[in-house]
Amino acid sequence: MIAIMGATGNTGGRIAETLLARGERVRAIGREAKKLKPLVDKGAEAAVGDATDAAFLARAFAGADAAYTLLPPDLRAPDLRAFQDRVGEATVRALRGSSVKHVAFLSSQGADLEGGTGPIAGLHAQEERLRPLGLNVLLLRPGYFFENFYASLGLIKRQGINGGAIGPDVKLAMIATRDIADAAAQALPARDFSGIVVRNLLGPRDMTLGKATRIIGEKIGKPDLKYVQFPYDAFAEALVQMGLSKDVARLFAEMGRAFNEGRIRPVGGRPLAGSTPTTFESFADQFAQAYRRL
Numbered sequence: 001m002i003a004i005m006g007a008t009g010n011t012g013g014r015i016a017e018t019l020l021a022r023g024e025r026v027r028a029i030g031r032e033a034k035k036l037k038p039l040v041d042k043g044a045e046a047a048v049g050d051a052t053d054a055a056f057l058a059r060a061f062a063g064a065d066a067a068y069t070l071l072p073p074d075l076r077a078p079d080l081r082a083f084q085d086r087v088g089e090a091t092v093r094a095l096r097g098s099s100v101k102h103v104a105f106l107s108s109q110g111a112d113l114e115g116g117t118g119p120i121a122g123l124h125a126q127e128e129r130l131r132p133l134g135l136n137v138l139l140l141r142p143g144y145f146f147e148n149f150y151a152s153l154g155l156i157k158r159q160g161i162n163g164g165a166i167g168p169d170v171k172l173a174m175i176a177t178r179d180i181a182d183a184a185a186q187a188l189p190a191r192d193f194s195g196i197v198v199r200n201l202l203g204p205r206d207m208t209l210g211k212a213t214r215i216i217g218e219k220i221g222k223p224d225l226k227y228v229q230f231p232y233d234a235f236a237e238a239l240v241q242m243g244l245s246k247d248v249a250r251l252f253a254e255m256g257r258a259f260n261e262g263r264i265r266p267v268g269g270r271p272l273a274g275s276t277p278t279t280f281e282s283f284a285d286q287f288a289q290a291y292r293r294l
Contacts, residue, residue: 002188003027003064003100005051005091006072007044008035010147011106014181015068015188016044024189029060052086057094065099066188070106071122075244080251084122092129102191104138104184105130109173109200110255110264111141117264118255119248131196138193142180142201143173143266146283149216150290151242156216156225157294163228165235165256168210172259173266175203176283179276200266200274212280219288232257 002019006012007028019026020042028044029051030036036046049056051072061067069091077083095103110120111127130137152162166172180201187193210227217225230238232253239249258264266274 001025001027001064001066003029003047003061003067005029005060005068006070006106007039008032009070009072010145010177011181011184012068012070013039014178015185017042018181018185019189020044022189027060027064029057052083052090054090054093057090058098061094061098061100063099066102066104066191067095067100068104068106068184068188069095071126075248078245078247080119080245080248081122084119085125088122088126088129091126092133095130095133095135100135102136102138102188102193103130103133104140104188106180106184107139107141109141109143109202109266110258111139112267113258113263116254117258118251118253120255120258120264136191136194137196138184138187139196139198140180140184140201141198141266142175143203144175146174146176146203146278146280149212149283149287153287153291153294156220156222157291160222161226161228162209162213162216163230164209165230165232165253166209166259167229168213168227169208170259170262171206171208173200173202173270173274174207174212174280175201175276176278179203179278183276198267200268200271201276202266202270202274203276204279205275206270207280212284215280215284216287219284220291 007016008030026044028039029047033048047060071084107123108120110117111123115121213227236249236253
């Protein structure tokens with residue numbers, strides 16, 4: 001049995017579907033039964049509850065020998081780090097003494113740093129909680145998600161620009177979430193990691209947001225689409241206007257600064273083993289379809 005937190009999300013959902021298609025026993029963990037039903041229809045068990053509840057997670061992990069874990073996002077949390085800590089501590093309490101022996105955790109580039117990295121600092125804290133458990137732990141550290149660009153759909157449609165706090169010429173390791181899921185879906189049933197293992201997932205190549213925006217512009221028929229860097233305060237205020245809490249907005253601006261200052265980067269550079277197959281151009285085709293549906 002493999003238990004999967006965030007089973008309705010970008011990574012957890014694909015992991016669950018992939019494992020079910022391979023005949024694996026899957027327990028899909030999520031907050032809403034309705035959203036888990038498509039996985040249940042394909043053969044998964046459902047565990048419905050709150051990820052901050054250690055007793056619930058203990059029941060969700062019961063009988064499983066491997067688990068995919070994460071800190072689910074809460075973009076309206078008044079104190080995001082406190083929320084991350086509650087989920088992280090509940091997860092560790094549930095794992096301790098459970099039947100789970102192999103754990104994959106969705107972390108991030110920059111999780112080697114203790115602070116100054118916005119929400120990534122919460123992932124660092126969870127890595128530190130997992131290390132002393134005596135389990136086999138795979139720390140997945142992906143780069144910047146391709147899917148982050150979906151947050152810019154409205155800005156591009158309304159104002160004809162893309163933008164954010166990160167500079168247009170900062171090189172980022174960018175990756176499709178499907179490739180993160182595929183890495184986890186391969187490792188969890190294979191149980192091919194022992195002790196504490198850090199695995200960088202970096203996408204096929206580094207790219208700047210300026211370059212990525214030009215690729216998107218070409219796909220949506222706006223070849224002159226520009227990426228604009230916003231001041232940190234203005235960026236945070238724009239996020240608040242979009243419905244994010246002030247604390248989450250502040251942390252995202254802090255993360256942008258950390259990227260700009262070169263502090264968030266793959267430990268050990270870009271080894272070939274960290275490359276993943278999905279190209280940004282193929283993602284941009286999907287982005288263009290979403291843009292046209294607006």
